[in-house]
Amino acid sequence: MTTTETPAPPQEQTAAPLEVRKTPARKRLVPYWLLLPGILWLIVFFAAPLVYQASTSIQTGSLEEGFKVTWHFATYWDALGEYWPQFLRSVGYAGIATALCLLLGYPLAYLIAFKAGRWRNVVMILVIAPFFTSFLIRTLAWKTILADGGPVVAALNSLHLLDVTSALGITEGHRVLATPLAVVCGLTYNFLPFMVLPLYTSLERIDPRLHEAAGDLYARPATTFRRVTFPLSMPGVVAGTLLTFIPAAGDYINAELLGSTDQKMIGNVIQSQFLRVLDYPTAAALSFILMAAILAMVTIYIRKSGTEDLV
Amino acid sequence: MAASSTTATTAKTTATTAPTNGRTPNKGLRWLRRNIITLAGLGTLGYLILPNLVVMVFSFNKPNGRFNYQWQRFSTDAWTDPCGVADLCGSLGLSLQIAVWATVGATVLGTMIAFALARYRFRARAGVNTLIFLPMAMPEVVMAASLATLFLNMGIQFGFWTILIAHIMFCLSFVVTAVKARVMSMDPRLEQAAQDLYASPTQTFLRVTLPIAAPGIAAGALLSFALSFDDFIITNFNAGSTVTFPMFVWGSAQRGTPVQINVIGTAMFLVAVLCVVVGQLAGKRRKRS
Numbered sequence: 321m322t323t324t325e326t327p328a329p330p331q332e333q334t335a336a337p338l339e340v341r342k343t344p345a346r347k348r349l350v351p352y353w354l355l356l357p358g359i360l361w362l363i364v365f366f367a368a369p370l371v372y373q374a375s376t377s378i379q380t381g382s383l384e385e386g387f388k389v390t391w392h393f394a395t396y397w398d399a400l401g402e403y404w405p406q407f408l409r410s411v412g413y414a415g416i417a418t419a420l421c422l423l424l425g426y427p428l429a430y431l432i433a434f435k436a437g438r439w440r441n442v443v444m445i446l447v448i449a450p451f452f453t454s455f456l457i458r459t460l461a462w463k464t465i466l467a468d469g470g471p472v473v474a475a476l477n478s479l480h481l482l483d484v485t486s487a488l489g490i491t492e493g494h495r496v497l498a499t500p501l502a503v504v505c506g507l508t509y510n511f512l513p514f515m516v517l518p519l520y521t522s523l524e525r526i527d528p529r530l531h532e533a534a535g536d537l538y539a540r541p542a543t544t545f546r547r548v549t550f551p552l553s554m555p556g557v558v559a560g561t562l563l564t565f566i567p568a569a570g571d572y573i574n575a576e577l578l579g580s581t582d583q584k585m586i587g588n589v590i591q592s593q594f595l596r597v598l599d600y601p602t603a604a605a606l607s608f609i610l611m612a613a614i615l616a617m618v619t620i621y622i623r624k625s626g627t628e629d630l631v
Numbered sequence: 632m633a634a635s636s637t638t639a640t641t642a643k644t645t646a647t648t649a650p651t652n653g654r655t656p657n658k659g660l661r662w663l664r665r666n667i668i669t670l671a672g673l674g675t676l677g678y679l680i681l682p683n684l685v686v687m688v689f690s691f692n693k694p695n696g697r698f699n700y701q702w703q704r705f706s707t708d709a710w711t712d713p714c715g716v717a718d719l720c721g722s723l724g725l726s727l728q729i730a731v732w733a734t735v736g737a738t739v740l741g742t743m744i745a746f747a748l749a750r751y752r753f754r755a756r757a758g759v760n761t762l763i764f765l766p767m768a769m770p771e772v773v774m775a776a777s778l779a780t781l782f783l784n785m786g787i788q789f790g791f792w793t794i795l796i797a798h799i800m801f802c803l804s805f806v807v808t809a810v811k812a813r814v815m816s817m818d819p820r821l822e823q824a825a826q827d828l829y830a831s832p833t834q835t836f837l838r839v840t841l842p843i844a845a846p847g848i849a850a851g852a853l854l855s856f857a858l859s860f861d862d863f864i865i866t867n868f869n870a871g872s873t874v875t876f877p878m879f880v881w882g883s884a885q886r887g888t889p890v891q892i893n894v895i896g897t898a899m900f901l902v903a904v905l906c907v908v909v910g911q912l913a914g915k916r917r918k919r920s
Contacts, residue, residue, distance in 0.1 A: 350747075350751065351747040351750075351751035351752075351753040352747075352753060354743040354744065354746055354747035354751075355743070355744055355747045355753075355759060357740050357743065358740035358741060358743055358744040358803055358807075359744065359759060359762060361740060361799065361800060361803065362762050362763070362766070362800065362803060363762070365778060365781075365796055365797070365799075365800040366762070366765070366766055366774065366778075366800055367762065368781060369774075369777035369778045369780060369781040370773075370777050372777060372780050372781045372784060373776065373777035373780050376780050376784075424671075424674075424675040424678065425675060427668050427669075427671035427672040427674075427675060428671075428672040428675040428676055428679075429672075430668055430672065431668060431669055431672030431673070432672075435668065435669050435672070441911055443676065445904065445907050445908070445911075446676055446679070446680060447676070447679060448907075449680070449683065449900065449903070449904055449907075450679055450680065450682070450683055451857060451861070452857075452899055452900045452902075452903035452904065453683055453686055453896040453897070453899055453900045454860075454861055454876065454877055454880060454895075454896055454899070455861055455863075456863060456877050456880040456881055456884070457686055457880055457892055457893065457896040458682040458683065458686060458896075459682075460700075460880070460884060460888060460892075461681075461682035461683075461685040461686050461689070462682060463700050464685050464689060464700045464701070465681065465682065465685055467700055467701065509678065509679070509682065512675070512678070512679060513679070516675075562768070566768060566769075566770055567770060567771065569770060570770025570771055570772040570773065570864075571770075571772075571864075572772065572864070573863065573864070573881075577884055587770070587772045587864075590772050590776055591772065591867070591868075594776050594779065594868065595867070595868065600780065600783070603776055604776065604777075604780060607772060607773045607776045607777065608773075610770060610772070610773055611769060611770070611773045614768075614769075614770060615768070618768060
């Protein structure tokens with residue numbers, strides 16, 4: 321993650337000697353002054369809180385008597401032992417939602433990049449437009465769309481699709497709301513633009529002549545896609561899946577608004593431990609586990625996919 | 632996916648049989664095959680837009696109970712009285728205020744960092760980059776809980792200032808990324824040319840560097856505004872009893888959703904789309920002239 325320096329050198333080589341040549345020590349401090357306020361802000365309000373939280377997670381005590389650091393690592397085991405279903409569910413839901421986003425988002429990004437022509441800007445605005453309405457309001461709209469007795473449920477029922485999904489365990493009875501299907505549907509919807517935009521950015525960079533060249537070499541459209549387009553869009557795929565998976569795994573809004581108590585994700589547990597139960601050590605331990613798990617997964621994923629210059 | 636592969640194989644057979652037949656047998660299938668990506672893309676677009684349409688339509692609803700989830704009958708009551716619900720417009724004003732200040736703070740601090748990263752050589756570069764990247768790679772709930780832990784331990788009162796501090800914190804990285812990309816892609820010879828023409832460093836910065844970096848800064852600022860205005864998770868942990876607009880919507884999901892929420896949502900949507908369209912048209916006209 322820290323090896324993101326590849327784009328920098330050419331600039332530095334031209335700019336830096338220029339600075340050094342005519343600059344005494346005073347000017348060499350310029351970058352540090354530029355960095356100081358922002359970095360200080362991040363250290364005090366981002367990095368320090370993480371350390372604070374680490375120390376909170378090994379404290380014991382009560383609200384009345386106050387919490388003290390007692391190196392009580394058992395909190396981690398207790399938290400994992402009690403909440404492992406929510407952890408698994410978070411990873412599962414977020415994983416499925418990410419896969420669905422990729423599946424749904426790719427054709428749309430492809431459409432904007434290669435097929436939209438003069439409609440490109442219009443489609444682009446329509447992709448970004450949902451952002452302009454508060455996402456909580458839009459998530460609540462899914463309650464209307466998926467409501468029992470609504471047109472979607474009626475259609476699925478008449479096709480007997482809900483019987484199939486019930487058999488698979490992703491819906492219950494003849495309803496969609498308050499089931500895993502609703503939560504995954506909400507997650508997919510909420511993070512879809514984060515998949516489409518990076519995909520579009522990397523697809524747009526592909527020279528259309530490469531497609532013609534592949535065609536000239538007798539590649540069928542499917543082959544062209546598999547051997548040319550998709551490999552070239554990999555940076556977008558990696559960025560999109562990360563931008564979708566990370567927030568989805570920590571999300572508790574969709575599970576709260578569209579799910580029932582059986583669909584609670586780890587975010588819900590952290591939120592209720594912190595804001596309702598006021599059990600700060602458990603909340604801290606849980607969010608630490610979540611952070612470690614996600615950072616580990618992201619690191620492995622970036623290594624595997626071989627695109628380390630993302631940011 | 633399955634559909635596209637089957638149509639691809641059928642297309643192959645039609646392609647091989649076509650010369651003997653003299654004409655292609657299945658026009659509909661060929662059309663489908665050629666446009667399958669466009670159709671799938673439009674389907675996804677529909678999925679993205681559908682909730683906005685529902686929000687819009689239901690802003691004209693007159694629900695029977697406290698919840699605005701079922702269509703009853705048409706009414707413009709909510710549109711004529713958008714602030715008719717207690718605390719709604721207050722929370723909206725607060726959200727706008729926080730978003731403006733968070734945008735100003737994050738844009739200034741982020742632009743400074745971006746220039747340092749793009750223009751200077753200094754120690755601890757990798758460390759700075761990691762510190763910028765991590766907030767974007769961290770689930771919001773983790774940042775939210777840890778920052779709230781800090782405030783709790785320091786005995787700081789939750790409210791406007793804690794929300795603002797948190798928003799500047801998470802918007803900062805996005806500004807840095809947007810501005811850095813723009814400054815890096817800039818031709819350094821432009822600045823050298825300015826200096827060759829005897830521009831002072833200040834003049835060079837104000838007349839050459841800043842105008843070129845401006846679109847990046849604007850993009851970062853817009854993103855900050857949108858992120859801050861719409862943030863729920865971090866605000867939920869760090870707001871105390873202060874209610875921003877997303878917090879109001881969240882609360883109403885439990886207590887009852889007034890139609891006015893949909894009115895505000897629709898109005899925001901229309902205003903934003905209008906701004907984008909006007910901006911696009913203005914840009915097009917400038918390009919032409």
